[in-house]
Each structure stands twice: as C-alpha cells, then as structure tokens.
Amino acid sequence: MTAATARNAAEIATINKSSKNVASNDSDAGLTLRQRETAQYVSDMILELRNLAKAVKLFKVMVPLEYAYYEAYSVANRVDVPNEEADRLRELAKLSEAANESIPDDY
Incomplete structure (x- = not known):
C-alpha cells in the first residue's frame, strides 16, 4: 500500500x-417518506433559485443557495x-x- x-x-x-x-x-x-419528499422538493426549488442567480452573475447569492441545495439534497437522498x-x-x-x-x- x-x-x-x-x-x-x-x-x-x-x-x-x-x-x-x-x-x-x-x-x-429516521425520516418519513413525506419528509424525504419535502426535502427533495425543497432541494429542487433551491437549485432553480441557484441557477437563476448564476445566470445573472449574482455569485454572492448563488454560493449560499448552493450550500442549502446540498444540505436539502443530502437529507432527501440519505444513504x-x-x-x-x-x-x-x-x-x-x-x-x-x-x-x-x-x-x-x-x-
């Protein structure tokens, strides 16, 4: 090694x-199915907001949205x-x- x-x-x-x-x-x-689905929905919405901020070059807005997206996504897709x-x-x-x-x- x-x-x-x-x-x-x-x-x-x-x-x-x-x-x-x-x-x-x-x-x-121990999230319920509804909680996971809600976290997935939230992550999808945050991703759309992040993409909008990125498109108009609002990087100071984009970066925190990206962090929030990853947090919500990780809850929705916990392994x-x-x-x-x-x-x-x-x-x-x-x-x-x-x-x-x-x-x-x-x-």
Missing part, C-alpha cells in the same frame, strides 16, 4: 467516523453505510496509521 493510499484510507475512515457521530445526533436519521463497509474502512484506517508510522521522517 502506498503512502497516498494509506492517507486516503485514513481520511475516509475519519469522514466515516465523523458522519457516524453526526448521524447519531441528527434528527434526519446509510452498511456496518460491514464501516468495519472495513476502520480496518483500512488502522493499516494506514501503521503504514504512516513506518515512513521515515525525511521521506
């Missing part, structure tokens, strides 16, 4: 751990990582940490 691959695995594991903490504290973990995949990523993180420790400081 190369150092870059090990770093990527560690970053993925860190993101996964962070996402797991957010999911456990977030109320969108939970299977436990087996999370375990695999944790194992990759351990391997990458071990690989990073074996890299000389002057590398």
Whole structure:
C-alpha cells in the first residue's frame, strides 16, 4: 500500500467516523417518506433559485443557495453505510496509521 493510499484510507475512515457521530445526533436519521419528499422538493426549488442567480452573475447569492441545495439534497437522498463497509474502512484506517508510522521522517 502506498503512502497516498494509506492517507486516503485514513481520511475516509475519519469522514466515516465523523458522519457516524453526526448521524447519531441528527434528527434526519429516521425520516418519513413525506419528509424525504419535502426535502427533495425543497432541494429542487433551491437549485432553480441557484441557477437563476448564476445566470445573472449574482455569485454572492448563488454560493449560499448552493450550500442549502446540498444540505436539502443530502437529507432527501440519505444513504446509510452498511456496518460491514464501516468495519472495513476502520480496518483500512488502522493499516494506514501503521503504514504512516513506518515512513521515515525525511521521506
């Protein structure tokens, strides 16, 4: 495993751990179908507003709308990582940490 691959695995594991903490504290973990459909509708409307702002070069308006779009879209299209995949990523993180420790400081 190369150092870059090990770093990527560690970053993925860190993101996964962070996402797991957010999911456990977030109320969108058990959304109803209506809530998901509403979030999808909101994301579609925000995307239209973002595209309108972009078309007339209102970049200071466009950027926050883009963030809002991604937030609504992520709620509407939430995908939970299977436990087996999370375990695999944790194992990759351990391997990458071990690989990073074996890299000389002057590398």
